[in-house]
Amino acid sequence: MASVVLDGRREPSGPIVGVLEAEGIVLGPPEMLRRTRYDTFDGRLHGKGLRLEARTRDTEGHALVVTAGNGPPARLFLSAPLVPTEPLAVTTLPPGPLRSRLLSPAADRALLPQLTLRSVRRSGTAVDADGIPLVTVHLDSDLEISRPGTRPGTGADTTDAVAWTIEVEELPGRHKPARALLQTLTGALDTDPATPAAVEGDALERAALAAQVDRRGWRGPVRPDLDRHAAALLGLRAVLRSFADALDANWDGTVDHLDDEFLHDLRIAVRQTRSLLVEGRRILPKDMRARQREAFRWFGTVTSPARDLDVYVAGWRTLTSPLSDEDARALEPVLAHLAGKQASAHAQVAQGLRSRTARQLREDWRAWLDLPDAEVARGKHAHKPLGEMIGARIMAAQHQLLVDGRRIDAGSLATDLHELRKDGKRLRYLLEGFGHLGGRKRSRAVIRHLKDLQDNLGAHQDAEVQADRLRQTLAELTDVSAEEGAGEPAPAMLAAGERLASILDRRQAAERADFHDRFAAYDDKRARRTVEDLVARMSR
Numbered sequence: 001m002a003s004v005v006l007d008g009r010r011e012p013s014g015p016i017v018g019v020l021e022a023e024g025i026v027l028g029p030p031e032m033l034r035r036t037r038y039d040t041f042d043g044r045l046h047g048k049g050l051r052l053e054a055r056t057r058d059t060e061g062h063a064l065v066v067t068a069g070n071g072p073p074a075r076l077f078l079s080a081p082l083v084p085t086e087p088l089a090v091t092t093l094p095p096g097p098l099r100s101r102l103l104s105p106a107a108d109r110a111l112l113p114q115l116t117l118r119s120v121r122r123s124g125t126a127v128d129a130d131g132i133p134l135v136t137v138h139l140d141s142d143l144e145i146s147r148p149g150t151r152p153g154t155g156a157d158t159t160d161a162v163a164w165t166i167e168v169e170e171l172p173g174r175h176k177p178a179r180a181l182l183q184t185l186t187g188a189l190d191t192d193p194a195t196p197a198a199v200e201g202d203a204l205e206r207a208a209l210a211a212q213v214d215r216r217g218w219r220g221p222v223r224p225d226l227d228r229h230a231a232a233l234l235g236l237r238a239v240l241r242s243f244a245d246a247l248d249a250n251w252d253g254t255v256d257h258l259d260d261e262f263l264h265d266l267r268i269a270v271r272q273t274r275s276l277l278v279e280g281r282r283i284l285p286k287d288m289r290a291r292q293r294e295a296f297r298w299f300g301t302v303t304s305p306a307r308d309l310d311v312y313v314a315g316w317r318t319l320t321s322p323l324s325d326e327d328a329r330a331l332e333p334v335l336a337h338l339a340g341k342q343a344s345a346h347a348q349v350a351q352g353l354r355s356r357t358a359r360q361l362r363e364d365w366r367a368w369l370d371l372p373d374a375e376v377a378r379g380k381h382a383h384k385p386l387g388e389m390i391g392a393r394i395m396a397a398q399h400q401l402l403v404d405g406r407r408i409d410a411g412s413l414a415t416d417l418h419e420l421r422k423d424g425k426r427l428r429y430l431l432e433g434f435g436h437l438g439g440r441k442r443s444r445a446v447i448r449h450l451k452d453l454q455d456n457l458g459a460h461q462d463a464e465v466q467a468d469r470l471r472q473t474l475a476e477l478t479d480v481s482a483e484e485g486a487g488e489p490a491p492a493m494l495a496a497g498e499r500l501a502s503i504l505d506r507r508q509a510a511e512r513a514d515f516h517d518r519f520a521a522y523d524d525k526r527a528r529r530t531v532e533d534l535v536a537r538m539s540r
Contacts (some may be wrong), residue, residue, distance in 0.1 A: 004182055004471045005167045006208045017139070020124065023181060025137055028121035031058035033140070035204050036084040036116040038469075040109040041253060041262070043217020048105040053204060054083045054088075057121070064093075066101045074098040084116040085148055087258050097458055110259040114215070117207040118144040121287055126177065135178035138167040138203065147208045156252045166202040221245040221269075228387025228437040228538050232283045235386035236276065236305035239433045241369050247362075254303075255353050258344045258364060260310040267307055270299045277428040278394045283384075285377035288368055291532065296362040299428055302352040306345035311462075313342050314467060322503050327496035333489070334473050334497060390434045391539035397427040400529050405453075405519045414464055414508075417515065421457040438538035441532055449527050455512055456518040467501045474498075 017027060023099040039045045045052055049068055056062050062078040074097040082088065091165035093099040101110070119140035126134045141164040166185060208215060219499045222245070224238035246269035253262030274296045276288055312319075316335050320328045352358060368376075381389060401423040408416055428450055435443030474489075474497045481489050521527070 004200055005165050006039050006299060016185065016188065018186060020137060023126060023184060025124040025126045027124040027139055030120045030122050032118075032119040033057045034081075034084070034116060036082065036089055037114045037204055037208065037213075038111040039114055039215070040106055041112060041218050041258075043215060043219075044105045044109060045102070046215045046217065049236070050101065050105060050141070052102065052111060053338075054082045054084070057069050064098055066098050068101070074101050084113055087112050107260055108259055112258065113148050114213050115145060115147045115211050117204050118146075119203065126181070128179065131144060131371065131432065133171055134174050135171060135181050136169040137170065137181070140165045140167070140203045143207070143378065145211050147211055153427070165206055167202050167320060169202075211373045218249055221249075226434065226437060227388060229385050231383050232386045232389040233376065233382035234373060235390070235434070236280050236283055236372070237369065237373070237376070240273060240276060243269045243276070244366060246367055247273070251353065255350045257350070260314055261305060263307055263310065267300070267303050270296055270303070271425070272429050272433070274300065274434065275366070275426055278426075279430065281379070282381045283379045283389060284382075285379060292365060292368075297353045298357070298361070303349055306342065306349045307341035308465070309338060309345050312466065313338055320500060323500060326492075327499060329491040330496040331500065333477060333493055337473055337477055387437050388432070390437065391535040392428065392431065394434075394531070395431050396536050397423065397430060401427055402528075404524060405523065408515065414460070417457055417512070418461055421454065421461060424457065428454070434538070437532065438534035438536075442534040442537070445530050446527075446534060449522050449530075453522045456515055460508055460511035460515070463504045463511060467504035467508070470497055470501050470504070511522040
């Protein structure tokens with residue numbers, strides 16, 4: 001027991017103070033305390049057993065604190081309080097123990113405020129005859145719990161679900177005194193049957209429960225419960241709704257560019273939707289399908305440049321790792337130029353997603369998804385079994401992938417491999433949405449084989465795109481220098497850029513050389529049989 005908290009709702013806290021005094025614990029003077037809990041959108045800190053909070057109090061000033069189970073906390077004292085409605089970036093924190101604890105689990109995700117607890121705190125400690133501390137308690141009253149509004153970083157909702165809390169903090173090596181005091185306090189509070197039992201954790205943890213904060217964060221869209229014998233239209237609409245949930249969940253974070261992953265996950269939802277709209281021919285109503293394909297093509301166009309630059313800028317250190325330190329420094333103007341273009345691209349994304357066009361497209365799409373099944377127009381094969389129809393689509397996608405892959409030879413263009421990569425995405429989206437209808441084990445096996453091939457194709461295309469982007473950026477910087485009358489860019493930058501572009505060219509060639517082995521592994525007889533068994537199972 002590191003810390004346990006009890007709370008009161010209607011009853012005053014005065015009697016509990018008397019119980020503490022009877023136990024030899026005199027509470028100190030009150031002080032104002034504000035605590036804000038942070039985590040990533042997808043709850044990465046909670047998943048690793050960590051908790052990050054910002055504290056502002058009269059006696060300690062401002063601090064960030066990371067705790068992990070019963071281990072010692074890591075603290076970072078701040079010169080000014082954080083704004084409790086604004087996100088926090090790990091990379092902006094100074095080097096030290098606290099940043100080190102957060103860097104790996106949070107990675108590049110923003111730390112978002114989940115809730116803020118304001119209270120008046122009084123603390124006291126019981127000591128033994130020798131003055132050695134035995135147990136510490138904290139009484140928090142006048143609690144105010146607030147949560148950020150529907151959009152990260154704006155507004156707040158307040159609840160008065162908890163009137164006060166009494167927190168029993170176990171000191172190292174002092175388990176028995178803490179347990180005994182907890183029993184005494186619990187007994188004193190049992191007179192009110194409305195008072196809940198003790199909760200492991202502290203007052204902030206109790207506040208999170210009261211405010212119904214899902215500390216696990218966004219776990220991705222809920223996979224619908226599908227029946228392979230049900231009408232195909234019903235299954236497609238259910239999966240499309242789950243993709244729309246992912247789109248909605250990541251929309252505001254993308255608009256505000258809280259971190260790069262919001263746009264990445266939004267684009268996945270867009271691509272999945274576009275792919276399923278293509279596969280929905282003769283199942284979905286023709287006019288709706290054509291209209292929404294155009295709408296989601298627009299979403300893809302609006303968001304594509306920003307995502308390409310996100311990947312380039314975020315991966316810059318890895319990209320330049322083969323270079324010497326001197327060459328990497330010489331290319332810093334290239335990174336600065338790309339970062340500027342990235343900021344402009346995200347501004348265009350925000351403008352596009354805030355536009356009337358985007359709002360109308362999104363509302364129209366939700367309106368169709370929310371229509372009762374009986375009111376939805378149907379395609380020619382809408383009534384056919386879901387498993388049978390999707391199984392046929394999976395086999396068609398598999399056939400196209402194998403045919404196109406077998407055509408690749410030494411004379412094939414890079415665009416041929418890019419088209420093959422699109423074939424793989426088409427198949428994978430079908431498997432991720434519906435593959436479990438043919439058995440989860442088989443589906444995972446097929447996706448694993450497919451991913452090995454996709455990794456090769458992705459690395460091949462990335463190397464090509466990165467080399468082209470690098471050479472294009474060097475040309476742009478040369479033009480800028482000429483326009484500003486600054487002469488040619490630094491020779492060291494141009495030379496380092498060409499060395500890096502040559503490395504990327506060789507990397508692309510290596511992935512090209514590895515392609516045939518990767519494809520042969522996917523085109524293996526046993527791997528093909530796994531796909532066939534999967535489709536047979538979902539189609540019967």
